[in-house]
Amino acid sequence: MDIRTINLQLGVSPQIQPDDVAAIVAAGYRSIICNRPDGEEAGQPPAAAIAEAAQRHKIGFAHIPVVSGQMTGTDAMLMANALAELPSPILAFCRSGSRSEKLAAMATARSAPHAGADYDIVIVGGGSAGIATAASLLKRNRKLSIAIIEPSDVHYYQPGWTMVGAGIFDAAFTRHTERSVMPRGVDWIKKAATGFAPDDDRVLLDDGSSVSYRVLVACPGIKLDWDAIPGLSETLGKNGVTSNYRYDLAPYTNRLVKNLEGGRALFTQPPMPIKCAGAPQKAMYLSCNVWERSGVLKDIDVQFHNSGPALFGVGVYVPALMEYVERYNAHLNFGSKLVAIDGPAKVATFEQKRGDTVTRVDEHFDMIHVVPPQVAPDFVRNSPLAAPSGFIEVDEATLQHVRYANVFGLGDACSASNAKTMAAARKQAPVVAVNVLAALDGKAPVADYDGYGSCPLTVERGKIVLAEFGYGGKLLPSFPNWLIDGTKPSRLSWLLKDTILPPIYWHGMLKGREWMVKPHLIAANG
Template sequence: MAIKQLSRTLSVAPQLMPADVAGLGAMGFRAILCNRPDGEAPDQPSAAEIGAAARAAGLGFAYVPAVAGALTDADVAAMRAALDSLPGPVLAYCRSGARAEKLAEMAGILLAKHAAHYDVLVVCPGIVLDWDAIPGLSDALGHDGLTSNYRYDLAPYTNRLVKHFKGGRALFTQPPMPIKCAGAPQKAMYLSCHRWEKSGVLAQSDVQFHTAGAVLFGVPAYVPALMDYVDRYGIKLNFGSKLVEIDGAAKTAIFEQADGQGVKRVAARFDMIHVVPPQIAPDFVRTSPLASASGFVEVDEATLRHPRYPDIFALGDACSTSNAKTMAAARKQAPVVAVNALAALDGQAPVATYDGYGSCPLTVEAGKIVLAEFGYGGKLMPSFPNWLIDGTRPSRLSWLLKDTILPPVYWHGMLKGREWMVKPQMIGARP
């Protein structure tokens, strides 16, 4: 019997005989799927006969007959439904195996020619900037006063806009979470205001922050320091204000804003606008069995292991953890995943836990940073004693840390596996 493996969970074979079935369990299969209609050949055993043999051997069975050369959408849907319901690994068969393989391919099953087999899989593809989610945005970027530092090539344009700004209305936006670096929308605003303050044009400027969120920052301990700068720069805060459309030629932004009567659309003209795009998981994650309801890779928040696939782990921006999506988070997640993956390879349960740590250095003026460090539930998790760096207050030392110390730590430590401050917390050990 010639068996062809398509993926870890699916193989195909030519016509099975009842006598073949008993040995399939010993080969590791847990179910059989028949794609051959009864009566195609006089010597062909019926699906009922193979099903009875499968049940006698303790295997699952499904019958999804399909006519060779005339596969339909209904056949594909039935194939997908059967594979979702059967325990794996599954052996699908037809006359030669080709029909079963084609149905699997049409059903979106990962084939061996497109995949590598693994014992443990770590998923960390990052997050997608969804520029097209806001009509008019993609076409308007880079001119008409519209920019975004979330595109590295537009950073020089942002600099020119801020440098040559002579007053008027400047809008800064923040989409619904999650986004990478949740403080970045505010950093662009504070630094722009600081330059306008020094150049004397801030008093002639109408600066507005439009955020889809309900608060300025998700961890309350850092809000008072940020509000000091909001007041200092005269920034108007617009909570629950979501950018939904851009008319670049008319220099107009359309926002959806909730009020007591429902959601209304509000148009705001601008002389300059800095936009942060909505952000989503990659398509191949969102449409895969790994995805949670949010579209990101579903994981246990502590062990970073998938709850339904114990040999799969995820970290970084693409996983479903509720922490802030920052480099600092990935830095702390990586060793947790590493030791838990090693444990999985040894057939053991996870041994390390992630506490949700993330860091968001909020640059409030040139030379000063509010160093936000926190974990799950907004718990403050400072890396330094309070007498050295009080993260809830703007600090020159925090600026030096980000500007001078962290870049070599990132390039020469983190990316080369030579970190010294990320030892994972072992399960059962004292913090």
């Protein structure tokens, strides 16, 4: 056997055979690590055969298969864990030994003390996801050093803005100071993040400085790209152009709706992904309900322009929504994307796709509720953490970055295919919290996320279709069907949205109280 000694605790070698284990033990090794995937080449003994021989000789064994040239931070973390836990000295092998040597070097770098780290955990983003994750972490370990990077002085309960636009909530009800929600024991770095340097475990800041971490939690939210639609930015808040996606504009929505007694009202929805995919049509339903109650709905031409192909992505909720579309006599335009707006002329231009044909159509409006296209923040999109989509590339279940084992992403900025809602962040935060604690200990993630998201579709004042679903559109109701049937309009769901959820947000989620969202442990999957 050609064994190369790396240090007193580790040696590496080319492929070994089960019969070689006796000689390995005689050479003084007390454990073996196999770094080859089974079936990599003909005649290669399976890892199980080596494991059986190791067991007969009463030495430790671990199988950490890696593909040459494709080793990840997770592989390094698993190797570091094995090197720390198995009896030493240890012999690691692969086809030639070089893969094992490189992985061991990566593992050593990962497990080295972070003497220069400013914090155990750095959280980028002080919105719903960031504050909730910090609070959940501190509930489990008050001794952690945590920093939250967030430049804003204010914190918003954004799910309430649809209700502001309908005149149900006052705008001030959805706004608190950022300081008031910052968990006690966290350092608030009131600066903007401008980049990530994950190979150096650092976050870059807008003043040219940086902050180092042992584990990074990235949740900076999503960018509302108002400038992507020519003419939109300069006409927002006037000329009948509004949006519930901005705190200062939601009250303008309410004024426009109350004052409109006839004419044409347009509502738009851009391509996915967007935060709260039901919000564009919620604005339409609540506006129509106001007009219905005041007796002017019959004089208003209501149009919903959706760039997508369907009213809602989970089909089971569509029949109940269609009843309201028909009740309000709203005209649905699918494959219709807002591409320009002339506020003073009150003309919106849409690109409408019919089969392979795309045409531009100008529509006059008396009011228009616009939802802007939404993309990953620029500094995320241009960073090593980005997926091809531009969002932070995470494993959908563990929310751990696919290339950096000490990085996690959640909320609107992560690449997971769940609906981007506050309810999703509420479910994700405890999962990330326990997985971050595992990463600090050099261990693999211990909890998983099922893609849960909730979209309370307000179809009229006093009734809501409570859509709750996970990955692949799987229904994930929080309540028994006899209490709340989410596929039908419900007054109890309205009570949940109107009265119960706001205090749960401010006094529960942001305080680390994990009511109905305890993290699901992977070990319990069975």
